[in-house]
Amino acid sequence: MTATRVLVLNSGSSSVKYQLLDMRDSRRLAVGLVERIGEENSRLKHTPLTTGGASRERTGPIADHEAALKAVAEELAADGLGLDSAELAAIGHRVVHGGQSFTEPTVIDDTVLAEIERLIPVAPLHNPANLTGIRTARALRPDLPQVAVFDTAFHTTMPESAARYAIDVETADAHRIRRYGFHGTSHAYVSRATAELLGKGPSEVNVIVLHLGNGASASAVEGGRCVDTSMGLTPLEGLVMGTRSGDMDPAVIFHLMRVGGMSTDEIDTLLNKKSGLIGLCGDNDMREIRRRIDEGDERAKLAFDIYIHRLKKYIGAYYAVLGRVDAVAFTAGVGENAAPVREAALAGLAGLGLAVDGDLNAVRGDEPRLISPAGARVAVAVVPTDEELEIAAQTYTLVGKNI
Numbered sequence: 001m002t003a004t005r006v007l008v009l010n011s012g013s014s015s016v017k018y019q020l021l022d023m024r025d026s027r028r029l030a031v032g033l034v035e036r037i038g039e040e041n042s043r044l045k046h047t048p049l050t051t052g053g054a055s056r057e058r059t060g061p062i063a064d065h066e067a068a069l070k071a072v073a074e075e076l077a078a079d080g081l082g083l084d085s086a087e088l089a090a091i092g093h094r095v096v097h098g099g100q101s102f103t104e105p106t107v108i109d110d111t112v113l114a115e116i117e118r119l120i121p122v123a124p125l126h127n128p129a130n131l132t133g134i135r136t137a138r139a140l141r142p143d144l145p146q147v148a149v150f151d152t153a154f155h156t157t158m159p160e161s162a163a164r165y166a167i168d169v170e171t172a173d174a175h176r177i178r179r180y181g182f183h184g185t186s187h188a189y190v191s192r193a194t195a196e197l198l199g200k201g202p203s204e205v206n207v208i209v210l211h212l213g214n215g216a217s218a219s220a221v222e223g224g225r226c227v228d229t230s231m232g233l234t235p236l237e238g239l240v241m242g243t244r245s246g247d248m249d250p251a252v253i254f255h256l257m258r259v260g261g262m263s264t265d266e267i268d269t270l271l272n273k274k275s276g277l278i279g280l281c282g283d284n285d286m287r288e289i290r291r292r293i294d295e296g297d298e299r300a301k302l303a304f305d306i307y308i309h310r311l312k313k314y315i316g317a318y319y320a321v322l323g324r325v326d327a328v329a330f331t332a333g334v335g336e337n338a339a340p341v342r343e344a345a346l347a348g349l350a351g352l353g354l355a356v357d358g359d360l361n362a363v364r365g366d367e368p369r370l371i372s373p374a375g376a377r378v379a380v381a382v383v384p385t386d387e388e389l390e391i392a393a394q395t396y397t398l399v400g401k402n403i
């Protein structure tokens, strides 16, 4: 029997998303999510897709990522899809920061683990969770190839003019300070799917991809290659996010230290966890913000307006970077679901050939779809991302090569 299954683990700071796929036809056998890890009210939702069985939920405290993965392994085993299966070919892991060391999916050994660990200071919310996922999976199946697929990989094609900060070159190089970019698996998948939606090959189109989840980033993709993206050394730069500030004058930090008396760690927490939408209005979920706006809440409205203003600036910037834009693609939790965000982000941009059709924008669905009016100069699309499928495909291709 040939092993054709891949388990994908996407470990976030407080969650794990997972999928088990059969790569003969990219079919999902099981999907699930563990959220609020480390809190009292953790939740595991597991959906087996082979048996037609209903989703199962576990609630109650799940202390850490190791406990989360063990619970996931138990749920899979209960459906006869356990990690001990001979049909499992590999486990694919999302790893957020690969620095300059990793530009391709990589089979994980001790050296690779050490490098992911070395990069923790530049992805403090993400790399530790990714590492725990890898270590736990390795302990459960030491014989199986474990593959790391890096968020940063797709952005390594950025030219130096976009990747470098305008700071002293020697200092930057000594500390490997440059713009790496993140969510690359999503930007790669969505830019390709957008080309397909237009009936073209990836090399034929220029696309602005707006990945708007809890973390959010924009990218300019020219003929299938990333030429700029909004996140930088860490996933803090760029757009306004659920809990992160995105762009601001770096002198705000000196000011908070000198005048505000805050420590480095306090400022780190402020900008990564207590800023963005949650810092502006107390909520980071766009659904809740829209509900509050409908009730006339001024703070929620201001938070929304700041979010949209930043998004619009990046759309304009990447329009200029690309020169010719064939499509703008919205993706991830907010991009796929929040019609008012899409409408507001492109409002007033008809002069650039950008517009949203109100009726098409209101349609919900899981398939890639156009929301621009017929005959528009630039296509505007909603393209659901699938980081797990992309990670599975890259993992399976790499493992196939190594057999």
Ligand SMILES: Nc1ncnc2c1ncn2[C@@H]1O[C@H](COP(=O)(O)OP(=O)(O)O)[C@@H](O)[C@H]1O
Pocket (backbone or CB within 6 Å): 012, 212, 213, 214, 215, 242, 284, 285, 286, 287, 332, 333, 334, 337, 338
């Ligand atoms: N129906 C919806 N309407 C508006 N926003 C939504 C909706 N569903 C999800 N979201 C937004 O999507 C976010 C999560 O996006 P997701 O891509 O899953 O993020 P992450 O992978 O960073 O956890 C939520 O915080 C919420 O703001």
Ligand SMILES: CC(=O)OP(=O)(O)O
Pocket (backbone or CB within 6 Å): 012, 096, 126, 151, 182, 183, 213, 214, 215, 216, 235
């Ligand atoms: C890199 C990053 O911001 O990821 P996420 O959106 O999953 O937090």
Ligand SMILES: [Mg+2]
Pocket (backbone or CB within 6 Å): 213, 214, 215, 332
């Ligand atoms: Mg995400």
